[in-house]
Amino acid sequence: MRRLPLIVLLAALAAPGARAQTREVRIDIAGGGRRTQLYCEALVAGRLPAGAPAARQADEVLAGDLEQSAVFLVARAWSGQPPFDVQAVTGGRWKVAGGQVTLEGEVRDFPARRPILSKVYRGPAADWRSLVHQFADDIVLQFTGESGVARTRIAFIAPAGRNKELWVMDLDGAGARALTADRSIALSPSWSPDGSLLAFSTYRDGGSPHLYVVPAAGGKLFQVSARPGLNTSPAYSPDGREIACTLSKDGNSEIYVLDARGGLPRRLTDNRAIDTSPSWSPTGREIAFTSDRSGSPQVHVMDRDGGNVRRLTYDVNYTDSPAWSPRGDLIAFVSRTSAGFDVYVCGTDGANARLVVSGGSNENPRWSPDGRHLVFASNREGAYALYVSDLDGRSPRKLDTGGHAAMSPSWSPSPHSSAAAVPTDVPNSNPGGRP
Amino acid sequence: MTRSALAGSAMVHVAFLAVIFAVRQSEPLIVPGPDVVQVALVEPGAMPRGVPSPTPAEKAAMKVPDIQPENVEGVKLVPPRKPARPTEPAREEAAPPSSGSSLPYARVGSAGLSGGLAVDARDFEFTYYLMLIRNKVAQNWAPPAGLEGGRPVHAVVYFRVGRGGGVSAIRLESGSGIDFFDRASLRAVTLSDPLPPLPLGFPGSDLGIHFGFEYARP
Numbered sequence: 054m055r056r057l058p059l060i061v062l063l064a065a066l067a068a069p070g071a072r073a074q075t076r077e078v079r080i081d082i083a084g085g086g087r088r089t090q091l092y093c094e095a096l097v098a099g100r101l102p103a104g105a106p107a108a109r110q111a112d113e114v115l116a117g118d119l120e121q122s123a124v125f126l127v128a129r130a131w132s133g134q135p136p137f138d139v140q141a142v143t144g145g146r147w148k149v150a151g152g153q154v155t156l157e158g159e160v161r162d163f164p165a166r167r168p169i170l171s172k173v174y175r176g177p178a179a180d181w182r183s184l185v186h187q188f189a190d191d192i193v194l195q196f197t198g199e200s201g202v203a204r205t206r207i208a209f210i211a212p213a214g215r216n217k218e219l220w221v222m223d224l225d226g227a228g229a230r231a232l233t234a235d236r237s238i239a240l241s242p243s244w245s246p247d248g249s250l251l252a253f254s255t256y257r258d259g260g261s262p263h264l265y266v267v268p269a270a271g272g273k274l275f276q277v278s279a280r281p282g283l284n285t286s287p288a289y290s291p292d293g294r295e296i297a298c299t300l301s302k303d304g305n306s307e308i309y310v311l312d313a314r315g316g317l318p319r320r321l322t323d324n325r326a327i328d329t330s331p332s333w334s335p336t337g338r339e340i341a342f343t344s345d346r347s348g349s350p351q352v353h354v355m356d357r358d359g360g361n362v363r364r365l366t367y368d369v370n371y372t373d374s375p376a377w378s379p380r381g382d383l384i385a386f387v388s389r390t391s392a393g394f395d396v397y398v399c400g401t402d403g404a405n406a407r408l409v410v411s412g413g414s415n416e417n418p419r420w421s422p423d424g425r426h427l428v429f430a431s432n433r434e435g436a437y438a439l440y441v442s443d444l445d446g447r448s449p450r451k452l453d454t455g456g457h458a459a460m461s462p463s464w465s466p467s468p469h470s471s472a473a474a475v476p477t478d479v480p481n482s483n484p485g486g487r488p
Numbered sequence: 489m490t491r492s493a494l495a496g497s498a499m500v501h502v503a504f505l506a507v508i509f510a511v512r513q514s515e516p517l518i519v520p521g522p523d524v525v526q527v528a529l530v531e532p533g534a535m536p537r538g539v540p541s542p543t544p545a546e547k548a549a550m551k552v553p554d555i556q557p558e559n560v561e562g563v564k565l566v567p568p569r570k571p572a573r574p575t576e577p578a579r580e581e582a583a584p585p586s587s588g589s590s591l592p593y594a595r596v597g598s599a600g601l602s603g604g605l606a607v608d609a610r611d612f613e614f615t616y617y618l619m620l621i622r623n624k625v626a627q628n629w630a631p632p633a634g635l636e637g638g639r640p641v642h643a644v645v646y647f648r649v650g651r652g653g654g655v656s657a658i659r660l661e662s663g664s665g666i667d668f669f670d671r672a673s674l675r676a677v678t679l680s681d682p683l684p685p686l687p688l689g690f691p692g693s694d695l696g697i698h699f700g701f702e703y704a705r706p
Binding site: 141162169170196 | 615619682689
């Protein structure tokens with residue numbers, strides 16, 4: 054023990070730089086100060102053909118993606134924002150020729166401007182947004198070790214009059230389109246794990262709701278389950294081979310697992326209570342669901358064969374709409390309040406329940422594929438709209454749904470490289486990127 | 489006053505001699521406590537004397553290569569240039585804090601936890617990267633329960649980060665003497681895999697990191 058002050062003194066003598074640095078570095082994990090300060094400089098564009106996507110549009114898409122990632126605090130050079138306390142700079146070149154876009158993206162540290170990331174993206178001019186999203190995801194990867202979600206999509210239900218149709222859009226609101234035009238009521242969409250299909254529930258056949266599947270790119274609907282009574286709340290298993298859902302064919306709402314085509318129903322719950330809203334764990338070994346077996350609706354967890362049922366948490370009452378995090382460590386759910394519902398998150402053992410979103414009614418929380426964000430529907434500003442929470446105490450961000458009211462969102466999985474429509478890993482036959 | 493000044497002066501002298509002694513011996517010096525990581529965890533060979541360190545401006549000019557964009561991900565690059573390690577003039581530890589090869593201890597989280605780190609490579613100057621690592625490891629560090637108050641508890645974990653961010657060769661470099669504290673430190677590193685990919689401008693194939701964990705009851 055007596056050596057300690059000597060050693061500290063020694064260190065202070067030998068490394069005055071350490072003292073100087075101590076004052077410069079301010080990090081407070083608990084205070085939400087972990088976001089990296091990023092300075093976005095405008096992409097340098099050559100002469101662009103008429104009608105080509107402008108570099109400024111790409112700048113804004115990139116900065117928006119990086120802001121949405123919850124990893125960065127973004128300053129835009131083209132808005133005259135100064136590079137205050139910046140740790141890295143993004144920029145690069147933007148070229149459009151012969152219907153092809155080339156984005157040479159660069160990230161450098163600041164102020165020394167040593168290279169951190171440099172990559173070329175090429176693709177059809179019509180897909181320019183996708184190229185920019187990919188660059189944004191690579192930047193997030195470079196700073197976190199995990200890819201971002203800029204290329205993901207959101208499915209949602211858009212109410213219009215007495216109807217509710219199924220819609221899908223990019224995370225930033227671009228490319229919104231309706232997948233159904235049934236003049237009926239669609240409910241609770243769920244993405245297949247490869248992102249190609251959406252299962253949902255609809256009253257399009259009249260009478261009671263049936264389960265359908267539709268390609269996420271649009272196309273014909275396929276009926277999956279039209280058994281007597283309710284066919285609702287579908288959820289694809291993580292391997293995509295099965296669909297958990299609620300059926301009331303035996304007179305009471307129970308959780309069933311069907312194969313992906315709707316056959317071979319396997320009943321998981323069996324009691325007089327209402328069991329509904331299944332959500333798979335990412336391993337597929339467990340399912341969270343809502344049951345009112347104890348009097349009021351509460352989230353429960355069971356094994357995939359229906360055994361080992363336990364109530365998720367006793368800390369929060371009247372819970373519903375569970376969503377198991379893709380990281381496997383958390384379950385989001387809602388709890389009833391006088392104004393509607395609040396969003397909570399807790400451990401998969403029910404421990405450490407904490408309020409994530411309140412104010413107005415906040416419903417149907419669903420995770421982003423990286424487990425960093427929750428999308429949910431809320432009437433906090435009037436009409437129902439979609440919001441994203443980054444679970445860090447900041448205010449939720451409203452998603453752009455093109456003016457449509459929106460509810461019941463579902464976040465797509467991350468696109469796998471095979472599914473990417475953009476050829477990014479082309480051989481580098483043109484190292485300078487010059488035409 | 490004079491007595492304490494005298495004592496202080498004596499300590500300074502002893503300390504100075506000890507520095508020289510420690511450097512000559514080239515022995516790894518493991519020291520607990522804040523501010524120490526700069527000295528203790530840097531390669532012994534990183535502190536030769538008498539070579540003028542480049543000014544920050546010179547260094548910036550020297551270090552920014554005119555890189556060409558690559559189609560492969562930055563993380564998969566094979567080392568693009570030979571690192572000029574043997575001939576590069578080593579910089580003095582006492583140089584102004586432009587040497588990005590270590591981060592001092594700083595509070596991480598609220599419960600008396602602090603973390604600091606140093607890297608093996610002398611030419612690693614990406615401070616942002618060290619901050620990312622400190623944040624990520626700290627996030628995975630569960631505050632130790634059941635530790636007595638009093639003197640700070642300190643452990644150092646060594647590990648290597650590959651170009652793609654993969655963590656390997658995790659070992660306890662300097663234990664705290666408290667088994668569960670050491671295990672919590674190792675666990676924090678293990679849970680942080682993968683870390684962010686190494687920056688493109690760092691030519692090495694991987695990076696060795698000494699991560700210091702410290703807990704002093706608030």
